[in-house]
Amino acid sequence: MLKESTQKVLIVDDNPAVGKALHLLLEVHGIAAEIALTPQAATKRLEEDGSIALVVQDMNFSEDTTSGQEGKALFYKLRQVRPDIPIILITAWTQLEIAIELVKNGAADYVAKPWDDIKLVTTIKNLLELEDLQQQQRLQAQTLLAEKARLLETANLCGLIYQSASMHSLVNLTIKIARSDVPVLITGPNGSGKEKVAKIIQANSRVNTGPFVCVNVGALPQELIEAELFGAEAGAYTGISKKRIGRFEAADGGTLFLDELGNLSASGQAKLLRVLQSGEFERLGSSETRRCNVRVISATNTNLERAIKSGEFREDLFYRLNVFELKLPPLEERKEDILPLIHHFLRGKAQLEASILHTLQSYPWPGNVRELENACQRALILNEGGKLQLKDFGLPIDETIIQSSKPLITEPSREVIEMVLKQNQGVVAQAARQLGFSRQALYRRLEKYKIEYNQ
Structure with a gap:
């Protein structure tokens, strides 16, 4: 079930009639929403209101503009404010190419005008439920870390x-x-x-x-x-x-x-x-x-x-x-353990791109922790001190499939960011280059996840 009291949709459209129509549609289906008429107002609301969990934005905000460039600029501005927020694009056929480009770079979906009410509401509900689940997972992870720290005060976990x-x-x-x-x-x-x-x-x-x-x-x-x-x-x-x-x-x-x-x-x-x-x-x-x-x-x-x-x-x-x-x-059923184990087995002797970390986390590991340890040892031997490539791990993975899907892997998880930061001894500038971010973009993610780093 959606949590109406904590989740809100921000509708960004310069046409008041369109904004009101979308607002009424969501209200009828029990989804809280508010309207911003300009990109500037949308950016300000996203900065101020943490309860905004999703954005539905138009692609044009000037009467004589149909290129979609304003919507593209707004998309990237909103992602700077909240890198993880789902954004649905409302497009005319002339902006379809830009919409597809933005989806490859992290947009949740695009909806062509005139939109289908049922499909749009279903998409929004699914995204809000996913966002709610991810928030719960983040809170559970923080709780687990605290519980583990308390357990280590009284028990010997033998380096597990x-x-x-x-x-x-x-x-x-x-x-x-x-x-x-x-x-x-x-x-x-x-x-x-x-x-x-x-x-x-x-x-x-x-x-x-x-x-x-x-x-x-x-x-x-x-x-x-x-x-x-x-x-x-x-x-x-x-x-x-x-x-x-x-x-x-x-x-x-x-x-x-x-x-x-x-x-x-x-x-x-x-x-x-x-x-x-x-x-x-x-x-x-x-x-x-x-x-x-x-x-x-x-x-x-x-x-x-x-x-x-x-x-x-x-x-x-x-x-x-x-x-x-x-x-x-099996390791496949506890994927959260894969990245910490990789960091442990590599012992800080090599670096990995975020896309490779994502691939290793997605691999099923039929040989479990032993297979993961062996693969890491193999990679260290084949690539002494440099940036590890996926092929160094000797896994039966088709790299062409991974390369073709790379544009969809744009937002690293907390675990990936922590691991890359450790690999770079906490140096934010180096970690940002490895992740493909600017330092400012990485700082925002560090603050979002409350990750400690070198000042």
């Missing part, structure tokens, strides 16, 4: 880089779970950061001074899994000439992280279940029962419930491990 609400919720839950001793199952696609979450659990647990032992169960040969987990006596199997300490013993008093748990053999599952139930186990080749105090965190990208139905995974072990489940979303 994130900016998305979904990851913040997951981190909050992780910290709460960490303070208990129950087993945790971390699920999510490959490369999404399951081991990092396991380390956060360890760092905020009561055994945070104990060892953190990680074993990739999926990378071990089936015949060696039990020896790796529980240890083996000398001669227990061919090729072992001395006693071997298992991962459970090594993790005693700390945390054992079992990655790729879905690949554990049936025998290994049975022995793991016993350890979880009693804390007891035997090394291979030994009948001596040993005890350990280990917190087990497991992780998998396998659908264990499906594996249970097919008989490949024990149901009792699943419920023993799955006291709490933490589901890591």
